Amino acid sequence: MSLWNRVLRIVAIIVLTPVIFLLSCQSRLIYFPNPYRAEYETALRKAKGERIRYTTSQGAQTAFYIPPHSPPSSGLPQTIWLCFAGNGSLALDWLRHTPGWDVHHAYLLIDYPSYGECEGEPTPDRIRESGKAAVAALAAHLQTTPADMHPRLAVLGHSLGSAAALMAADDLDVRRGVLLSPFTTMTDMGRIVLGWPLCHLNRHRFDNQKALGHVAARPGARFVIFHGGDDEVIPVRMGRELSQAHPQVVTFHEIPGGHHNDLLETDAPLIGRAMEGVVAGAQP
Structure with a gap:
């Protein structure tokens, strides 16, 4: 093998190795599923919560209804809040x-596929599917219809x-919500973590700009x-950008000294x- 061919092979390995790694292990860099521990069951009973079981393409799923x-x-x-937690x-x-x-509010707490008691693997489409199915299952549990x-x-x-909340709002025509530490797009997050052009290898294309626009x-x-203001994971400028794109609809609160996980x-x-205020119809 000529020296030139050896150099080309080495360059190809250097370039392709991170690409292959990102394509094959991307889910592990985004999602951090955990199972439930015994103390969660105690908390669920204390809140008089109920399991809402349903099935998606990923298998058996469980959400939790808190009256x-x-x-x-x-x-x-x-009011029934559809609640979606962070990735960890x-x-x-x-x-x-x-x-x-508010003592008059109820909550549907929705896990992602592979989280908690849910089967499967998460992707944007599967998370979207799970949110819609969870609402339909709650309607059946409450002996009503999604329309009601x-x-x-x-x-x-x-x-x-x-991102999960905005997808659910888009799909179900929900027009009220509160978002904590949102990013603009997952590709933008990839640009921060990986730089260009590796950020464009993103296969999990959550797009909060698009969903919020809808x-x-x-x-x-x-x-x-x-x-x-001191979010070390998702820059505060991303939340600000989302709100500035829709000033008549979105109110933005920057929490001075606030971090990603302590809000x-x-x-x-x-x-x-x-x-x-949101559910009472207060103007943003």
Whole structure:
């Protein structure tokens, strides 16, 4: 083999190795599924929560319905929040915060495929499928229809969960929501982590700019974004960019000194008040 061919082979190996790695292991860099521990069962019972079981293309899935602390005398709850956690969290992690929020609100806590008690592997399309199926399953559980539930739905998401929340809002025509630490697109995140051009190898193309654009164009849409000023994972400029694209629909709150994973720990009451305002029809 000539020297030139050897050089070309070495260059090809150097170039292709990271490409092959990113294409084959990409899911492991984005999703961090965990199983539930025994203490989660205790928390679920304390919240009088119920498992909502359903099936998707990924197999058996489980979401969790948390009824309002002050249930209505008849009919459906005032508001049902569809809650989506970050990529290293589980649906039942929301239970640390829901007791401090409006007593008339209910919550559907939705895990992703492979998280918690859910089978399968996550991708944007599979997460989207799971969100829609979970709402249909809850409607059956409450002995109503998705159409009857629709006016009461709102979305809540953190980090990756903001993308899941916006996909659910887009698919289900939900026009109210609160987003915590959202990114613009997953490709933009890849540009931060990997640089150009490797960011374009992204196969999990979450696009919050597109989804929020769809939802914000609908009459009566109201959203609030919270983002930590010192977010070390998703830059605060991304949350700001999303809100600035729709100033008549989205209110933006930058939390001074806030980090990626502490907004719910330090600002849960503020977030709870924003949730109340969104569903009450307060102007952003």
